[in-house]
Amino acid sequence: MRRLPRDMSLTSAATLATLDKTGPRRITDLAVAEGVTQPAMTVLVRVMEESGLVERTTDPSDKRVTLVCLTEAGASYVRTRRQAGVDAYARLIDELTGDEVKTLEAALPALLRLAELESPTRDEPER
Template structure:
């Protein structure tokens, strides 16, 4: 799976259903490129298109259960990899990481804001 595909699935998981134009802007690709990407992910069963109940002219891209499962599995694999690496660090370096957590959480909030998502 491409980085853009994985990032798009993560965006949908974090923010909920979105228009293709919004996804294209968030992921930094053209609308035609996002349309193609969504079609491929739709054919793979990771996303589906649904009408927007508030505007019948709009189509929203939504994660399927398979797409949400993929995001969760990929996230857990990252968590597990970091946990294994952190276990190899000396105590003083683990303490430094713990001290940096508030700043890292703030960075995540700023990124969510910039990408139009909810605060974590």
């Protein structure tokens, strides 16, 4: 993925991916999740909002709270970047020997479990 050309910062792309995985979030929650300050995330959200990738909405359960959520353009961006990563890995895997592919296949359950442990669910707050 790091070899692919980027049209936005890694923090912006990671924020979009977080919103895609977890659903709408408060700016303060996004700042914590991405390891940046709240003012920096506010600026980042404003830029992504101006680009049409995210929008701010009112939390239905608490009208005082503003949530950041993906727009269709933001979700499409995440899907496109994710597919680009899949395609890049597929090209690399095509260069492996049969034994190396079998080794990767054997490791998949453990790798999936690691990803599961690392990623919060939509219902679970980030730690």
